[in-house]
Amino acid sequence: MKKEVRICGFGGQGVILAGFIIGKAACVFSDYNSVQSQSYGPEARGGAARSEVIISDGKIGYPRPIGIDIMAAMAQEAFDSYRGDLREGAIIIIDPDLVPRNDIGTPIYRVQVQKIAEELGNKIVTNITMVGALIGITKILEVEAVKKAVIDSVPKKFMELNVNAFEQGLEAGTNARPE
Amino acid sequence: MTNERDPVRIRRVLGNKVQFIQGDMAVAYGGLLAGCSFFGGYPITPASEVAEGMARLLPRVKGTFIQMEDEIAGIASTIGAAWGGAKSMTATSGPGFSLMMENYGYAIMTETPCVIANVQRTGPSTGQPTLGAQGDMMQVRWGSHGDMEAIALCPSTVQECLDMTIECFNLAEKYRHPVCLMTDGEIGHLREKVVIPDEDEMELFERVLATIDKDKFIPFSESQTRDSKVPDFPTFGSGYHTYVTGLTHNDKGFPATDKQPDHERLILRLISKITDDREKLTSVEEIELDDAEVAFVSFGASARPCESAVWEARKKGMKVGMLRLKTVWPFPRDVVTQLSKKVKKIIVVEMNLGQIYHVVKEFAVKDCEVILAPKVGGDMHLPHELMEYLEVSN
Numbered sequence: 001m002k003k004e005v006r007i008c009g010f011g012g013q014g015v016i017l018a019g020f021i022i023g024k025a026a027c028v029f030s031d032y033n034s035v036q037s038q039s040y041g042p043e044a045r046g047g048a049a050r051s052e053v054i055i056s057d058g059k060i061g062y063p064r065p066i067g068i069d070i071m072a073a074m075a076q077e078a079f080d081s082y083r084g085d086l087r088e089g090a091i092i093i094i095d096p097d098l099v100p101r102n103d104i105g106t107p108i109y110r111v112q113v114q115k116i117a118e119e120l121g122n123k124i125v126t127n128i129t130m131v132g133a134l135i136g137i138t139k140i141l142e143v144e145a146v147k148k149a150v151i152d153s154v155p156k157k158f159m160e161l162n163v164n165a166f167e168q169g170l171e172a173g174t175n176a177r178p179e
Numbered sequence: 180m181t182n183e184r185d186p187v188r189i190r191r192v193l194g195n196k197v198q199f200i201q202g203d204m205a206v207a208y209g210g211l212l213a214g215c216s217f218f219g220g221y222p223i224t225p226a227s228e229v230a231e232g233m234a235r236l237l238p239r240v241k242g243t244f245i246q247m248e249d250e251i252a253g254i255a256s257t258i259g260a261a262w263g264g265a266k267s268m269t270a271t272s273g274p275g276f277s278l279m280m281e282n283y284g285y286a287i288m289t290e291t292p293c294v295i296a297n298v299q300r301t302g303p304s305t306g307q308p309t310l311g312a313q314g315d316m317m318q319v320r321w322g323s324h325g326d327m328e329a330i331a332l333c334p335s336t337v338q339e340c341l342d343m344t345i346e347c348f349n350l351a352e353k354y355r356h357p358v359c360l361m362t363d364g365e366i367g368h369l370r371e372k373v374v375i376p377d378e379d380e381m382e383l384f385e386r387v388l389a390t391i392d393k394d395k396f397i398p399f400s401e402s403q404t405r406d407s408k409v410p411d412f413p414t415f416g417s418g419y420h421t422y423v424t425g426l427t428h429n430d431k432g433f434p435a436t437d438k439q440p441d442h443e444r445l446i447l448r449l450i451s452k453i454t455d456d457r458e459k460l461t462s463v464e465e466i467e468l469d470d471a472e473v474a475f476v477s478f479g480a481s482a483r484p485c486e487s488a489v490w491e492a493r494k495k496g497m498k499v500g501m502l503r504l505k506t507v508w509p510f511p512r513d514v515v516t517q518l519s520k521k522v523k524k525i526i527v528v529e530m531n532l533g534q535i536y537h538v539v540k541e542f543a544v545k546d547c548e549v550i551l552a553p554k555v556g557g558d559m560h561l562p563h564e565l566m567e568y569l570e571v572s573n
Binding site for chain 2: 035036063
């Protein structure tokens with residue numbers, strides 16, 4: 001098994017943390033190898049940002065993605081910019097409120113992760129909601145492993161909020177269908 | 180503040196044994212595990228996380244972190260701390276490494292044990308701050324003026340960032356020499372799993388301190404207490420009066436700048452204390468070389484796409500392998516010569532326009548073709564780009 005995952009959005013949304021949690025869930029709380037990298041330039045803060053994770057049951061040589069299997073986008077600019085290297089049949093997940101122009105002629109998953117986060121009381125957990133949705137849709141990792149990685153990676157006083165965000169995202173993802 | 184290494188405290192501060200961290204942070208972890216108690220430096224992308232890590236970790240093990248006014252002061256404070264009895268380090272990237280070159284030579288001349296982590300980015304000058312490169316591989320060897328030897332290690336994984344930082348400290352102490360960890364922006368910012376070694380899984384080489392009668396102590400000769408070209412260390416404040424200078428000095432440490440034999444004797448000892456041990460210092464990884472007809476030679480980040488290309492080539496039935504240099508300096512010349520006798524062609528893969536290539540060529544036998552696969556601009560080679568070099572070979 002080898003999966004290349006990209007989570008993208010704009011700087012400040014926590015796309016790096018989202019990728020970090022998936023990578024950690026894979027290699028610390030599961031038995032996979034994983035690497036996580038990110039791309040940004042000094043002038044790109046606030047602009048499009050991306051975080052990429054490779055999960056594999058074998059050794060990972062080249063540590064950057066070559067063909068993305070799963071892409072989750074939380075900003076229009078990121079969705080528009082980072083779609084060039086998707087593998088055929090790649091799973092695409094977007095929040096339609098954040099990526100309104102999303103009709104690209106192939107079925108994609110639409111999950112309102114920001115709305116879920118807002119209903120939980122703070123849109124700062126949009127990224128963790130997206131992690132939940134991504135796991136619910138793709139099932140690339142065991143839910144418990146990812147939940148452990150969330151708990152291990154967020155400040156203690158926001159743990160409950162983050163776990164709720166993950167679980168609600170997970171449920172929304174599990175029920176989502178590509179359209 | 181203390182220079183005493185407290186393993187219980189270090190492990191409490193580092194936390195879980197298995198973590199998912201960046202290469203830069205693994206450098207800081209390695210420093211802490213080795214017993215580093217002083218970091219003096221100046222933040223610079225993509226090395227800043229080493230300083231950040233040390234700023235967070237060192238005070239919690241009663242060590243000292245100082246953000247100096249620039250990189251010149253960063254390495255100067257690191258050298259001073261070593262003479263004060265600390266295991267000390269600094270970290271930087273291209274422009275900072277250039278600024279450090281004079282004091283790098285000073286550390287070599289004064290036989291100061293310390294570690295410099297260079298998280299390479301592209302250059303010249305400020306280049307591409309956030310992107311990785313391997314353009315300083317000759318600078319670390321020749322960048323300071325005069326004749327010298329270098330010790331430089333190149334990690335290809337985040338785990339190696341941790342392990343090799345410990346090794347850099349060991350070598351710095353063993354040879355009383357500034358040892359460079361030549362990592363890069365790719366590996367520095369990559370996150371991977373690291374397993375923090377237990378105490379009994381680590382070997383530490385501790386500084387050999389001067390113990391001989393103070394009247395008989397000769398600070399800059401071969402050791403007076405063991406069979407070694409490396410003198411025992413007279414920590415400042417320990418009562419051993421030692422004059423430390425970057426000028427050519429006699430055994431007592433005093434300037435002796437006008438006689439050829441004095442200089443020659445000193446410099447030959449500074450160089451041969453390292454080159455005598457070239458074989459011991461050689462550390463390489465051999466991948467699929469047994470029946471290989473073509474071999475990649477690479478190091479650091481660029482070895483990763485090489486390894487992917489080797490796997491792909493093997494799937495296609497091509498007899499391809501790789502020699503990965505973990506120690507780049509002193510150059511593992513014998514290993515390269517042996518390899519060149521075995522394979523028809525060597526492809527040197529590096530993220531620059533040709534540096535280690537020239538050294539490989541120097542030590543490869545004439546019958547073996549040596550070609551360069553260069554790449555600059557901040558991206559690693561793609562595995563399929565390296566496959567193209569192989570397909571030309573066949």
